[in-house]
Amino acid sequence: xxxxxxxxxxxxxxxxxxxxxxxxxxxxxxxxxxxxxxxxxxxxxxxxxxxxxxxxxxxxxxxxxxxxxxxxxxxxxxxxxxxxxxxxxxxxxxxxxxxxxxxxxxxxxxxxxxxxxxxxxxxxxxxxxxxxxxxxxxxxxxxxxxxxxxxxxxxxxxxxxxxxxxxxxxxxxxxxxxxxxxxxxxxxxxxxxxxxxxxxxxxxxxxxxxxxxxxxxxxxxxxxxxxxxxxxxxxxxxxxxxxxxxxxxxxxxxxxxxxxxxxxxxxxxxxxxxxxxxxxxxxxxxxxxx
Amino acid sequence: xxxxxxxxxxxxxxxxxxxxxxxxxxxxxxxxxxxxxxxxxxxxxxxxxxxxxxxxxxxxxxxxxxxxxxxxxxxxxxxxxxxxxxxxxxxxxxxxxxxxxxxxxxxxxxxxxxxxxxxxxxxxxxxxxxxxxxxxxxxxxxxxxxxxxxxxxxxxxxxxxxxxxxxxxxxxxxxxxxxxxxxxxxxxxxxxxxxxxxxxxxxxxxxxxxxxxxxxxxxxxxxxxxxxxxxxxxxxxxxxxxxxxxxxxxxxxxxxxxxxxxxxxxxxxxxxxxxxxxxxxxxxxxxxxxxxxxxxxxxxxxxxxxxxxxxxxxxxxxxxxxxxxxxxxxxxxxxxxxxxxxxxxxxxxxxxxxxxxxxxxxxxxxxxxxxxxxxxxxxxxxxxxxxxxxxxxxxxxxxxxxxxxxxx
Numbered sequence: 001x002x003x004x005x006x007x008x009x010x011x012x013x014x015x016x017x018x019x020x021x022x023x024x025x026x027x028x029x030x031x032x033x034x035x036x037x038x039x040x041x042x043x044x045x046x047x048x049x050x051x052x053x054x055x056x057x058x059x060x061x062x063x064x065x066x067x068x069x070x071x072x073x074x075x076x077x078x079x080x081x082x083x084x085x086x087x088x089x090x091x092x093x094x095x096x097x098x099x100x101x102x103x104x105x106x107x108x109x110x111x112x113x114x115x116x117x118x119x120x121x122x123x124x125x126x127x128x129x130x131x132x133x134x135x136x137x138x139x140x141x142x143x144x145x146x147x148x149x150x151x152x153x154x155x156x157x158x159x160x161x162x163x164x165x166x167x168x169x170x171x172x173x174x175x176x177x178x179x180x181x182x183x184x185x186x187x188x189x190x191x192x193x194x195x196x197x198x199x200x201x202x203x204x205x206x207x208x209x210x211x212x213x214x215x216x217x218x219x220x221x222x223x224x225x226x227x228x229x230x231x232x233x234x235x236x237x238x239x240x241x242x243x244x245x246x247x248x249x250x251x252x253x254x255x256x257x258x259x260x261x262x263x264x265x266x267x268x269x270x271x272x273x274x275x276x277x278x279x280x281x282x283x284x285x286x287x288x289x290x
Numbered sequence: 291x292x293x294x295x296x297x298x299x300x301x302x303x304x305x306x307x308x309x310x311x312x313x314x315x316x317x318x319x320x321x322x323x324x325x326x327x328x329x330x331x332x333x334x335x336x337x338x339x340x341x342x343x344x345x346x347x348x349x350x351x352x353x354x355x356x357x358x359x360x361x362x363x364x365x366x367x368x369x370x371x372x373x374x375x376x377x378x379x380x381x382x383x384x385x386x387x388x389x390x391x392x393x394x395x396x397x398x399x400x401x402x403x404x405x406x407x408x409x410x411x412x413x414x415x416x417x418x419x420x421x422x423x424x425x426x427x428x429x430x431x432x433x434x435x436x437x438x439x440x441x442x443x444x445x446x447x448x449x450x451x452x453x454x455x456x457x458x459x460x461x462x463x464x465x466x467x468x469x470x471x472x473x474x475x476x477x478x479x480x481x482x483x484x485x486x487x488x489x490x491x492x493x494x495x496x497x498x499x500x501x502x503x504x505x506x507x508x509x510x511x512x513x514x515x516x517x518x519x520x521x522x523x524x525x526x527x528x529x530x531x532x533x534x535x536x537x538x539x540x541x542x543x544x545x546x547x548x549x550x551x552x553x554x555x556x557x558x559x560x561x562x563x564x565x566x567x568x569x570x571x572x573x574x575x576x577x578x579x580x581x582x583x584x585x586x587x588x589x590x591x592x593x594x595x596x597x598x599x600x601x602x603x604x605x606x607x608x609x610x611x612x613x614x615x616x617x618x619x620x621x622x623x624x625x626x627x628x629x630x631x632x633x634x635x636x637x638x639x640x641x642x643x644x645x646x647x648x649x650x651x652x653x654x655x656x657x658x659x660x661x662x663x664x665x666x667x668x669x670x671x672x673x674x675x676x677x678x679x680x681x682x683x684x685x686x687x688x689x690x691x692x693x694x695x696x697x698x
Contacts, residue, residue, distance in 0.1 A: 003515060255508050
């Protein structure tokens with residue numbers, strides 16, 4: 001039986017990583033919740049954000065936490081343009097067409113990254129990357145803690161936007177009733193594009209945070225897309241709080257599985273959790289029943 | 291000529307034309323086409339690129355040595371075993387007379403099957419899983435230690451290290467990648483360690499992990515909690531970098547990190563990425579002889595081709611890859627043929643005494659395995675991999691236990 005301080009260390013690390021996972025999945029959940037399109041290029045977009053952070057760090061010595069603002073802004077514009085120019089025409093088409101469209105976007109993004117950056121791993125090396133805080137027997141990795149705080153702040157900002165701003169309320173109205181929103185004169189296509197832009201900005205922030213924790217390579221994308229799917233399905237597709245909860249649950253369960261079973265069984269455990277949730281609560285932990 | 295005779299003659303002509311690229315023309319070829327298959331991208335990418343440097347030197351140096359013309363056909367298997375199989379198939383279809391590679395045991399096992407089925411010789415540069423040369427293959431040859439040899443030599447060198455530094459560690463936590471190579475090494479370690487009575491330590495925990503892991507925080511927490519005197523590590527490159535960083539984050543400072551024989555910690559990328567944190571890591575691995583005549587020749591060519599690079603970072607990868615191509619070229623010269631069976635027979639008769647790596651001459655046993663390849667204890671000192679044992683090949687003294695890390 002592992003010692004209590006070891007379990008505490010592993011759980012804290014799992015929660016912090018899970019919050020960054022949660023922010024990444026939040027983008028996917030927001031886009032699906034409103035636009036009803038599943039973004040199969042989600043992980044690839046996050047990988048691009050990670051590369052953007054490494055490029056800004058290499059060129060301007062810009063800390064990834066400061067890089068979050070310009071990268072998120074660029075991703076917002078990219079997301080808006082992608083939705084307005086490419087995805088909006090597919091909104092009323094069958095789901096398999098939307099699926100193929102976004103899979104094609106994902107493949108193009110991976111290959112573009114391979115051409116631009118090559119296959120080698122890249123990272124950023126900031127001063128505090130190897131530091132940690134000592135809280136009694138628990139060591140908290142500084143970079144992981146900052147990344148988790150950034151994820152929480154970004155998620156809180158997004159919650160506030162949807163709850164307290166007129167645009168946010170309008171987007172929620174579109175999500176609740178597409179036809180009703182059009183009848184009352186809302187520019188639904190513009191609001192969809194805004195939503196996709198916001199989802200992309202979330203991914204950008206998550207990518208800038210994640211680059212402090214893992215090295216980036218072009219083939220990283222599909223594994224993050226898969227992870228985001230697992231998280232939103234566990235948390236509840238379309239539920240913002242569910243995405244964060246799902247992220248934390250996956251982060252902690254993977255960490256505990258690594259500790260108690262075998263480190264190589266980590267992914268197996270998160271997929272096991274997915275199957276249990278699908279069997280017992282198909283709409284996800286915080287999702288609404290269709 | 292009647293219709294029947296005309297048809298028969300045309301059929302014979304067709305058969306001759308179809309066979310010519312594989313038979314007569316092939317046997318009389320003036321040039322040996324070498325299919326070099328390496329993981330130049332993916333998680334083994336840096337090591338694959340390092341091996342490639344050795345391959346790239348081969349045509350020029352070997353032409354100078356043996357007067358043999360070589361054409362390299364390079365293929366990247368992207369650190370993926372399935373891709374390795376298909377790349378090997380394609381190289382053979384495109385006319386490779388011999389295959390060389392692939393650095394990885396899983397890929398080597400897959401390529402060996404293809405080579406055997408297609409009857410094209412495969413000369414393995416680096417891959418240690420013993421089973422590869424235990425299958426009774428007729429076209430598969432390996433000029434590298436098996437996992438058993440690596441572990442045996444690696445453990446003996448650990449004993450010498452403790453003796454040379456007058457240290458007596460009592461416990462080790464064993465961490466290893468859980469791929470084909472890692473599992474073969476683990477088997478060897480668990481089988482051989484109890485027989486090495488001169489080694490004073492016991493393994494207190496055994497932690498396997500995914501070689502493509504992006505985060506090793508849980509694994510390092512677990513290893514740290516084992517409270518062992520030192521870390522016994524079987525790793526690859528990327529994971530060794532992640533692991534070293536995580537050790538610093540978790541403030542874990544054992545007496546040292548010692549690999550009984552795996553890649554990673556002597557690679558250039560390990561130094562580049564970790565800076566001063568790369569210092570003092572120890573790898574007991576098959577190594578090259580810096581004083582050998584052939585090494586000097588290769589070193590000159592290496593410097594010319596890579597003016598900003600140092601052979602010491604690529605000695606093992608480039609050395610064994612170069613030697614694998616040398617074996618193929620030497621066989622081609624003796625056989626004067628590219629016929630696969632004749633080439634394989636010639637490779638079996640190899641006896642190369644002028645070699646670059648440590649150990650005896652390159653001679654294959656009945657299983658296609660070279661025996662007697664030597665190992666060295668290589669420690670990272672002053673930002674260079676330096677031989678510290680055996681004493682007669684050492685360029686520096688070993689440091690163990692290692693001093694505490696400082697921020698890079």
